[in-house]
């Protein structure tokens with residue numbers, strides 16, 4: 396997944412929030428998405444990525460009851476403005492054991508590197524922990540995800556469904572117990588065999 400900065404990064408619903416204004420005060424507000432947020436979430440993903448692939452993926456996951464975990468799609472924005480960040484956990488399996496996959500994560504280009512992404516991902520992982528989820532996995536930028544506690548999945552005996560680099564395929568125990576060993580199977584919408 397690669398990012399783009401050719402969008403103007405305007406707030407997804409035109410709230411006019413100043414760039415990094417909320418971050419400057421440490422005040423990004425994370426919360427589960429609501430029905431009203433669905434088009435906003437799509438616009439955030441369209442703006443953050445080069446193609447519509449990730450936005451389409453989120454919509455396909457939302458349509459799949461076997462994948463979608465209603466309380467584990469999170470947005471964050473300024474206290475009085477539209478969301479600028481989105482992150483999603485969906486059902487995956489490690490062999491036959493349920494786990495959650497973090498993807499995609501997206502922040503409007505004009506609001507990136509201001510803490511919104513970290514805020515929404517941290518809140519999402521905490522919500523998963525409170526919901527009783529035990530293991531999260533992510534395929535992503537190696538320098539970014541270790542800040543949330545992710546480490547190389549192969550260190551736990553968790554194998555990717557395809558030969559992905561060790562440093563990019565990461566896992567996190569949400570409850571402190573050793574994660575299950577096995578091969579990850581993503582939701583069908585990811586198209587990863």
Ligand SMILES: CC(C)(COP(=O)(O)OP(=O)(O)OC[C@H]1O[C@@H](n2cnc3c(N)ncnc32)[C@H](O)[C@@H]1OP(=O)(O)O)[C@@H](O)C(=O)NCCC(=O)NCCS
Pocket residue numbers: 396397398399443444498499500501502503506507508509510511512513514535536538539
């Ligand atoms: C990746 C992304 C979600 C991070 O959110 P963010 O709000 O920009 O990041 P934060 O402000 O929380 O964190 C900033 C830190 O992340 C790092 N960072 C941001 N984007 C990064 C990237 N693509 N690769 C590596 N590190 C990145 C910054 O360098 C900064 O590091 P520092 O804290 O050591 O200075 C966001 O930049 C984004 O939407 N990018 C485009 C889409 C994308 O690539 N999504 C991830 C793949 S699913």
